[in-house]
Amino acid sequence: xxxxxxxxxxxxxxxxxxxxxxxxxxxxxxxxxxxxxxxxxxxxxxxxxxxxxxxxxxxxxxxxxxxxxxxxxxxxxxxxxxxxxxxxxxxxxxxxxxxxxxxxxxxxxxxxxxxxxxxxxxxxxxxxxxxxxxxxxxxxxxxxxxxxxxxxxxxxxxxxxxxxxxxxxxxxxxxxxxxxxxxxxxxxxxxxxxxxxxxxxxxxxxxxxxxxxxxxxxxxxxxxxxxxxxxxxxxxxxxxxxxxxxxxxxxxxxxxxxxxxxxxxxxxxxxxxxxxxxxxxxxxxxxxxxxxxxxxxxxxxxxxxxxxxxxxxxxxxxxxxxxxxxxxxxxxxxxxxxxxxxxxxxxxxxxxxxxxxxxxxxxxxxxxxxxxxxxxxxxxxxxx
Numbered sequence: 001x002x003x004x005x006x007x008x009x010x011x012x013x014x015x016x017x018x019x020x021x022x023x024x025x026x027x028x029x030x031x032x033x034x035x036x037x038x039x040x041x042x043x044x045x046x047x048x049x050x051x052x053x054x055x056x057x058x059x060x061x062x063x064x065x066x067x068x069x070x071x072x073x074x075x076x077x078x079x080x081x082x083x084x085x086x087x088x089x090x091x092x093x094x095x096x097x098x099x100x101x102x103x104x105x106x107x108x109x110x111x112x113x114x115x116x117x118x119x120x121x122x123x124x125x126x127x128x129x130x131x132x133x134x135x136x137x138x139x140x141x142x143x144x145x146x147x148x149x150x151x152x153x154x155x156x157x158x159x160x161x162x163x164x165x166x167x168x169x170x171x172x173x174x175x176x177x178x179x180x181x182x183x184x185x186x187x188x189x190x191x192x193x194x195x196x197x198x199x200x201x202x203x204x205x206x207x208x209x210x211x212x213x214x215x216x217x218x219x220x221x222x223x224x225x226x227x228x229x230x231x232x233x234x235x236x237x238x239x240x241x242x243x244x245x246x247x248x249x250x251x252x253x254x255x256x257x258x259x260x261x262x263x264x265x266x267x268x269x270x271x272x273x274x275x276x277x278x279x280x281x282x283x284x285x286x287x288x289x290x291x292x293x294x295x296x297x298x299x300x301x302x303x304x305x306x307x308x309x310x311x312x313x314x315x316x317x318x319x320x321x322x323x324x325x326x327x328x329x330x331x332x333x334x335x336x337x338x339x340x341x342x343x344x345x346x347x348x349x350x351x352x353x354x355x356x357x358x359x360x361x362x363x364x365x366x367x368x369x370x371x372x373x374x375x376x377x378x379x380x381x382x383x384x
Contacts, residue, residue, distance in 0.1 A: 003318040006294050009239040011324030011345035012367055018208035019081050022191040024060040026085045031092055037124035039135050049204035065140045074346055078152045079285035079327035080240045086184040090159045091142045099134040107166050115180040197244055212249035215344045216368050224371050225258040236263025238290035243268040262297035265290040273301035280305050286330035310336030329358055342367055
């Protein structure tokens with residue numbers, strides 16, 4: 001038996017569908033709402049704060065090209081929905097800007113040194129003067145623009161390089177990229193949290209945080225976690241969700257009290273660490289920071305960032321990471337931890353072949369498979 005088991009949340013305990021829907025709605029608003037760029041929505045309706053479920057489905061189908069873009073990002077190890085929004089939004093914006101630049105328009109003068117909602121809207125006013133064909137959106141261009149990328153770091157680098165060229169710079173300053181990323185992050189939070197939980201002025205958005213769908217029976221998950229704790233296992237969480245999106249649903253389901261509070265790391269913790277140590281960015285998965293922070297049980301980000309990796313055995317082999325994505329696997333392997341893949345993520349059972357190729361210690365149909373694999377197996381009599 002392992003001494004510590006660290007769990008991802010999305011695709012493991014809770015469905016990712018609402019997160020992906022919120023990501024698509026965020027890109028849609030950033031690109032097509034007059035609040036931001038105000039580009040033509042094409043076959044989609046104009047953005048509204050409370051779209052019908054059929055509109056949500058249409059937006060997701062379009063923005064992520066029938067989930068081809070999502071699957072591509074997942075294969076690249078992209079785990080943060082904030083990053084997903086930033087990548088697709090930036091791709092579409094770059095498409096329009098590059099067409100304008102190729103025609104001799106003064107794009108360099110249009111681009112701000114710091115991005116916020118007003119700066120995005122001002123750029124949108126400039127873009128409104130372009131021919132309609134130049135402002136048309138092609139969400140599948142993401143797959144072509146980033147075809148040679150091998151991971152999230154490559155995606156950030158490709159976007160930074162494209163903006164730098166438009167501005168006549170050798171490098172796009174990290175602060176400029178970060179400010180645009182923050183616009184994407186803030187807008188996503190509006191969609192996911194809704195007015196009830198989000199800070200700031202009301203937007204009319206209902207949010208998804210109170211509509212979470214568990215991927216296994218909550219009572220069965222509580223029994224599993226209780227059995228693991230009774231067996232002497234310390235339970236932790238490392239998730240790309242921010243604090244509120246983690247604590248609200250897991251508390252409502254009665255799961256959060258079963259985890260060591262010092263072993264819970266959320267995207268809120270990751271962003272705080274990145275702000276304090278900007279040279280260490282990005283710290284989101286596949287960087288092992290969140291899993292390592294939960295394993296160490298410390299809020300000292302400097303200690304976590306400076307920890308030599310992989311961890312030495314037998315300490316590393318006393319830890320099991322449970323996740324649904326390549327990003328989770330990459331983070332676990334970098335730290336030296338064992339990995340249990342669950343097939344309840346974006347591609348479901350189709351992910352089995354990939355996880356087999358990666359050599360995961362366990363491949364489970366769902367989180368409840370841990371009970372059979374660990375607690376009911378013959379090799380659970382010793383903690384290792």
